[in-house]
Amino acid sequence: MESNERPKEEVDGLVTLGWQGFLLQTKLENKAIPFEPIARLHLQVGRRPEGTLGLFFASKYSPAAEELIKDLRPIRILLFRVPEMNWALTRERPLDMLELVRWKWRLALKSGRPDVSVPEALLAD
Numbered sequence: 001m002e003s004n005e006r007p008k009e010e011v012d013g014l015v016t017l018g019w020q021g022f023l024l025q026t027k028l029e030n031k032a033i034p035f036e037p038i039a040r041l042h043l044q045v046g047r048r049p050e051g052t053l054g055l056f057f058a059s060k061y062s063p064a065a066e067e068l069i070k071d072l073r074p075i076r077i078l079l080f081r082v083p084e085m086n087w088a089l090t091r092e093r094p095l096d097m098l099e100l101v102r103w104k105w106r107l108a109l110k111s112g113r114p115d116v117s118v119p120e121a122l123l124a125d
Helices: 035-046 063-071 082-090 097-111 118-124
Strands: 013-017 020-027 053-058 077-081
Touching: 020 035, 035 053, 035 063, 035 077, 053 082, 053 097, 077 082, 077 097, 082 097, 082 118, 097 118
Parallel strands: 020 053, 053 077
Antiparallel strands: 013 020
């Protein structure tokens, strides 16, 4: 606790690559993740310098979370699921994390959604 009795901000990780910053949040529980922790990460990223990106990793998201993230603006976080991570790591030429983030970002630019599955989108093309 800080001196004003407010809880400190919690994130699972912070990564920088040049001037790009990433806040990481991971929820790999068996239950579907509700919207609240996604919204919290969005707010945390919003308090950082412009260009910071949040990366949220989960086994699955609740139906309400999947619906609400469609309207979360501006897109400052990208949502990943375990099957997507498995796909990236088990390809003939595995993707490193930065490559996967770049693919996800391109899909967010194209679709306006932060949760488009990279392998599903590539199969659809």
